[in-house]
Amino acid sequence: MGLLAWWRVKRMRDPVPGSLKVTVCAQPGTMAATASASYSALVMGVVEGPGITPRAVEFSSHVPAARCPRSGQRVPVVVDRADPHRVVIRWDQVPRRDVLGPARRANQRAAATERWKRRRRDGGSRTGA
Numbered sequence: 001m002g003l004l005a006w007w008r009v010k011r012m013r014d015p016v017p018g019s020l021k022v023t024v025c026a027q028p029g030t031m032a033a034t035a036s037a038s039y040s041a042l043v044m045g046v047v048e049g050p051g052i053t054p055r056a057v058e059f060s061s062h063v064p065a066a067r068c069p070r071s072g073q074r075v076p077v078v079v080d081r082a083d084p085h086r087v088v089i090r091w092d093q094v095p096r097r098d099v100l101g102p103a104r105r106a107n108q109r110a111a112a113t114e115r116w117k118r119r120r121r122d123g124g125s126r127t128g129a
Helices: 002-008 031-035 101-121
Strands: 015-025 038-049 052-064 074-080 085-088
Touching: 002 085, 015 052, 038 074, 052 085
Parallel strands: none
Antiparallel strands: 015 038, 015 074, 038 052, 074 085
């Protein structure tokens, strides 16, 4: 947990661990935004925790680009039972996204297709480069 998150949790009257089901979080749209470490986004979702009835919340947060949550994803949070609109996302516990995953898979498919075409052209030989 970063210093700012620690400070926000320290200011809570009754902090408890909970979860946030994300309904909206701005996604990094361009490669320039993806390359940056973090960006500011409006996060909307439903927060739950022990002793707290589920309720809709929205807040602004610095979102690490590599850990940006998608709609429907549950993320760990610390929520103030005294004021459930005070929410701190535990970014260190949010799983990392594979930002380059789709590009890597497309590249692997293209390489496999080229290998297949070369084998067909060379008469089915599996040896050689």
